[in-house]
Amino acid sequence: MRVIVVGAGEVGSSIAASLADSHEVVVIDIDRDRVEALTYSLDVLAIEGDGADLDTLREAGIEQTDMVIASTDDDETNIVTCGTVKTTSDAFTIARVKNTKYLTTWQSKEGAFGVDFLVCTDLLTAESIVRVVGLPATQDVDAFAGGSVLMAQFGISAESPITGQTIRDADRFDSLTFAAILRGDAVVIPRGETTIETDDQVIVIGSPESVRGFAMELAPGQGGNGQDVVIIGGSEIAFQTARLLEARGFHPRLIEDREARALELAERLPNTTVMESDPTDIEFLTREMVGQADIVIAGLESDERNLLASLLAKRLGAKRTVAIVDAGEYVDLFEAVGVDVAVNPREATAEEITRFTRDEQAENVALIESDRAEVLEFEIDADSILAGRPIQQSVADLPEGVVIGAVTRDNRMITPRGDTVIEVNDHVVLFVDHDAIDAVTASV
Amino acid sequence: MKRRVNWWTSVSLTGTVIKYLSVALLLPLFVALVDGEGVMTFVATIAITLTVGVALERFERDDELGFREGFLMVALTWFGVAVIGTIPYLIAGYGTESMLANPVNALFESMSGFTTTGATVMGDFTIHSRAILIWRQLTQWLGGMGIVVLAVAILPELSVGGAQLMDAEAPGPGLEKLTPRIAETARALWGAYLGFTILQIVLLYGLHLGGMAPNMDVYNAVAHALTTMPTGGFSPEARSIEAFSAAVQWVIIPFMVVAGTNFALFWHVLTGESEQLFEDSEFRAYLGAMAVLSAVIAGLLFTGAGLGAIAGQVPPIIGESEDALRHATFQVTSIMTTTGYASMDFNTWSAPTQYLLLFAMFIGGSAGSTGGAVKVVRWLVILKSLRRELFTTVHPEAISPVRLGGRTVDERAIRGIYAFTLLYVLIFFFGVLFVLVDMTRIQDSLSVLEVMSAVAATLGNVGPGFGAAGPMNNYLVFTQESKLLMVFLMWVGRLEIFPVFVLLTSAYWRS
Numbered sequence: 045m046r047v048i049v050v051g052a053g054e055v056g057s058s059i060a061a062s063l064a065d066s067h068e069v070v071v072i073d074i075d076r077d078r079v080e081a082l083t084y085s086l087d088v089l090a091i092e093g094d095g096a097d098l099d100t101l102r103e104a105g106i107e108q109t110d111m112v113i114a115s116t117d118d119d120e121t122n123i124v125t126c127g128t129v130k131t132t133s134d135a136f137t138i139a140r141v142k143n144t145k146y147l148t149t150w151q152s153k154e155g156a157f158g159v160d161f162l163v164c165t166d167l168l169t170a171e172s173i174v175r176v177v178g179l180p181a182t183q184d185v186d187a188f189a190g191g192s193v194l195m196a197q198f199g200i201s202a203e204s205p206i207t208g209q210t211i212r213d214a215d216r217f218d219s220l221t222f223a224a225i226l227r228g229d230a231v232v233i234p235r236g237e238t239t240i241e242t243d244d245q246v247i248v249i250g251s252p253e254s255v256r257g258f259a260m261e262l263a264p265g266q267g268g269n270g271q272d273v274v275i276i277g278g279s280e281i282a283f284q285t286a287r288l289l290e291a292r293g294f295h296p297r298l299i300e301d302r303e304a305r306a307l308e309l310a311e312r313l314p315n316t317t318v319m320e321s322d323p324t325d326i327e328f329l330t331r332e333m334v335g336q337a338d339i340v341i342a343g344l345e346s347d348e349r350n351l352l353a354s355l356l357a358k359r360l361g362a363k364r365t366v367a368i369v370d371a372g373e374y375v376d377l378f379e380a381v382g383v384d385v386a387v388n389p390r391e392a393t394a395e396e397i398t399r400f401t402r403d404e405q406a407e408n409v410a411l412i413e414s415d416r417a418e419v420l421e422f423e424i425d426a427d428s429i430l431a432g433r434p435i436q437q438s439v440a441d442l443p444e445g446v447v448i449g450a451v452t453r454d455n456r457m458i459t460p461r462g463d464t465v466i467e468v469n470d471h472v473v474l475f476v477d478h479d480a481i482d483a484v485t486a487s488v
Numbered sequence: 489m490k491r492r493v494n495w496w497t498s499v500s501l502t503g504t505v506i507k508y509l510s511v512a513l514l515l516p517l518f519v520a521l522v523d524g525e526g527v528m529t530f531v532a533t534i535a536i537t538l539t540v541g542v543a544l545e546r547f548e549r550d551d552e553l554g555f556r557e558g559f560l561m562v563a564l565t566w567f568g569v570a571v572i573g574t575i576p577y578l579i580a581g582y583g584t585e586s587m588l589a590n591p592v593n594a595l596f597e598s599m600s601g602f603t604t605t606g607a608t609v610m611g612d613f614t615i616h617s618r619a620i621l622i623w624r625q626l627t628q629w630l631g632g633m634g635i636v637v638l639a640v641a642i643l644p645e646l647s648v649g650g651a652q653l654m655d656a657e658a659p660g661p662g663l664e665k666l667t668p669r670i671a672e673t674a675r676a677l678w679g680a681y682l683g684f685t686i687l688q689i690v691l692l693y694g695l696h697l698g699g700m701a702p703n704m705d706v707y708n709a710v711a712h713a714l715t716t717m718p719t720g721g722f723s724p725e726a727r728s729i730e731a732f733s734a735a736v737q738w739v740i741i742p743f744m745v746v747a748g749t750n751f752a753l754f755w756h757v758l759t760g761e762s763e764q765l766f767e768d769s770e771f772r773a774y775l776g777a778m779a780v781l782s783a784v785i786a787g788l789l790f791t792g793a794g795l796g797a798i799a800g801q802v803p804p805i806i807g808e809s810e811d812a813l814r815h816a817t818f819q820v821t822s823i824m825t826t827t828g829y830a831s832m833d834f835n836t837w838s839a840p841t842q843y844l845l846l847f848a849m850f851i852g853g854s855a856g857s858t859g860g861a862v863k864v865v866r867w868l869v870i871l872k873s874l875r876r877e878l879f880t881t882v883h884p885e886a887i888s889p890v891r892l893g894g895r896t897v898d899e900r901a902i903r904g905i906y907a908f909t910l911l912y913v914l915i916f917f918f919g920v921l922f923v924l925v926d927m928t929r930i931q932d933s934l935s936v937l938e939v940m941s942a943v944a945a946t947l948g949n950v951g952p953g954f955g956a957a958g959p960m961n962n963y964l965v966f967t968q969e970s971k972l973l974m975v976f977l978m979w980v981g982r983l984e985i986f987p988v989f990v991l992l993t994s995a996y997w998r999s
Contacts, residue, residue, distance in 0.1 A: 299885075306887045307887055307889070310887040310888060310889050310896075311889050311896040314891060314894070317883065317886055317888070318886065318887045318888070319883065319885040319886045319887065320885050320886075320887050321885040328885065332883065332885070
């Protein structure tokens with residue numbers, strides 16, 4: 045497949061990098077330095093120019109292209125680029141936008157703006173934050189098989205009740221599978237005798253109830269459903285987060301220091317208590333009892349202030365903090381100094397677009413830690429090596445680094461055991477190490 | 489920018505409205521011709537109205553109508569038509585026993601008609617011709633949806649300033665434009681109003697044909713529809729709706745409810761957005777308040793606690809669930825929508841029940857309805873903003889806009905609502921004081937409740953009060969001075985105070 049990526053910023057580069065292995069990738073950017081950098085760092089063709097310019101697109105070979113991904117930082121440019129592509133080519137177009145108003149328009153009419161798939165960054169980020177809110181101690185959550193299966197990633201601290209236990213001891217939950225342990229740079233496929241250590245990242249796959257039960261055990265007394273949510277800052281992502289939380293029946297509190305914006309948010313969020321104050325004013329935070337919140341989400345427009353606000357909230361006693369981090373390279377740093385979950389909008393976007401390009405093989409994909417592993421959902425057809433056999437037999441034919449996390453039949457989850465026979469039309473959710481992805485996609 | 493208020497533009501436009509009022513006089517003229525009684529009264533009135541209208545219209549007017557001229561025109565028009573409305577009463581009453589031969593009484597009756605108040609000085613109804621009575625009812629019908637709204641609907645020269653004018657006249661805060669052109673909005677409102685009136689005539693007369701309403705003939709059906717839809721309450725019967733069967737009373741209740749509802753909602757229903765009716769928070773609060781008050785009073789009447797000492801003289805109601813429910817619902821809807829009909833003499837009710845009705849007089853109908861008083865939406869905003877004040881006392885940094893049906897209410901609008909309500913209550917207290925002093929001067933001893941109810945009933949355009957001003961009595965008991973004050977109260981009440989009071993400020997007249 046030939047893919048043109050317009051915009052070589054963080055999102056574009058990351059998409060290009062993940063596609064470069066298996067596809068012919070052309071990258072267009074107006075910045076000469078970036079073009080030059082890409083030419084040497086990735087096995088792609090980098091062209092300097094304006095993606096919304098038909099001549100540039102022709103130069104990139106638009107006629108032979110199957111897919112165009114418009115991922116600059118400017119919404120309008122991305123939309124116009126897709127429209128321009130459609131004038132001369134039938135290539136599949138993907139646009140990245142921030143503003144949800146474009147998403148609303150696009151959803152109201154198929155193919156609006158000449159965009160075939162539209163990724164809304166702010167909404168996507170808000171969605172990933174909201175997924176984390178319901179589950180204490182989670183780092184990342186994704187739903188599969190229409191929501192009947194969850195994949196969740198948990199950070200293990202020294203105080204965690206399962207630290208030092210073997211998988212066999214820790215596996216006390218029905219319909220929950222320990223899919224993998226991320227230890228440093230390594231991906232450990234757990235066996236019964238594998239011990240869980242401090243600072244591990246544990247990936248579990250199971251029914252929503254069992255994952256929630258596991259989360260409650262890891263973080264006892266953390267309110268569970270996160271009743272008391274405080275959102276610091278009134279950025280668009282913060283607004284979308286509050287909106288999604290409201291839709292789930294939460295009554296969050298939101299703190300914003302610009303008067304006009306606070307008023308606007310108050311008008312648009314009927315079930316949120318909007319407060320106008322400096323979010324780093326300790327006296328105010330104490331008076332409003334932010335320290336007693338189950339979860340504090342920092343959604344200010346600067347990474348530094350988000351870090352400060354999260355640490356402040358943590359210090360006052362907030363049980364959990366989630367911070368939005370614009371600069372991808374800070375994500376690890378944030379989590380290292382005490383922010384429980386750092387969410388990077390660009391990473392979320394790149395992940396979503398990459399996931400979409402993979403959808404041809406799998407029903408649904410979740411990327412683990414950018415690209416180290418994936419959780420894939422497949423519908424089993426008669427050709428699959430899993431079809432019609434008990435799991436213990438087919439495991440021998442699967443490559444190393446694959447774990448069968450869950451099986452669903454008619455939208456009901458079946459906990460996979462050795463003697464479980466997988467039937468045609470079942471959905472299986474697999475944890476797959478990065479190196480095994482191609483082999484698994486081919487055989488399952 | 490204009491340097492000062494252009495009087496003559498407003499006067500001239502008022503003249504145009506008065507000129508067209510002569511067209512409305514054709515209906516009583518028709519009744520007079522059928523009955524062969526009082527024909528000359530209306531021929532003369534039409535001649536005078538045309539002459540005055542055309543004469544005033546001749547004043548030079550600017551093409552552009554500023555908002556200052558708008559206020560003046562609305563206030564003048566309402567006063568002007570009330571004065572013109574006295575002519576048939578004065579001519580027909582000349583040299584007879586009629587109380588309406590007195591100019592103050594005639595003005596009271598005419599203002600009460602156009603403002604849809606329904607307070608009357610008529611004692612003996614039998615001495616008046618049917619033509620005079622139908623004119624009395626017609627003034628209410630014209631005043632209900634608004635003479636100025638009607639003028640905007642039919643006079644092309646009002647298309648530019650029309651929104652200003654309608655805003656100044658229409659009940660409730662703010663004006664909802666239903667269509668891009670204001671004249672079309674005005675026509676839509678009048679269309680719905682006319683449609684409901686015709687429907688009510690058909691239903692009432694249908695009851696008569698079906699044998700369920702013996703004395704509801706065509707004349708009565710028309711007369712009552714003409715005074716229900718404007719929430720007026722001028723019945724040609726001295727005993728008001730008590731003179732008719734229970735079936736008639738049950739039919740009139742929903743029409744009063746409709747009349748007290750924002751007409752824009754019906755327009756939405758007609759254009760296929762019927763969900764807007766029940767999603768409207770004012771409408772829900774309006775129905776809710778009515779239901780609660782009706783249920784409470786029905787319970788009081790059923791047990792007998794709601795009836796006063798002279799209960800023995802009223803039809804059986806204690807222990808009669810249909811009677812208790814019907815009379816309670818009828819009186820509550822009638823008073824709350826400011827219609828002012830009575831299905832029984834509620835003077836026989838106990839003081840607590842009457843105070844409940846007095847309370848209902850202040851609630852009023854919905855914004856954009858033909859009802860008067862403070863209006864449900866204003867109370868709703870006041871209650872919500874008070875709740876907000878309590879909340880922000882605990883959370884000083886909280887920003888919580890007052891919401892009404894998903895939309896936030898502008899802070900300036902909230903201020904306006906507080907100002908209106910405060911002014912309304914102040915005028916009420918001043919009015920009560922004035923009448924009490926006046927009555928003491930002539931050594932007449934009306935109770936405070938009687939005086940309060942009379943003032944609230946005229947200011948809120950309700951009509952009957954309690955006691956001497958009760959539904960089966962009339963306002964003749966008051967002095968000329970008190971009646972003139974009530975004429976003023978009806979006038980400012982119908983125009984919702986500001987369009988009249990703004991004329992009294994120096995800021996209005998300064999450039």
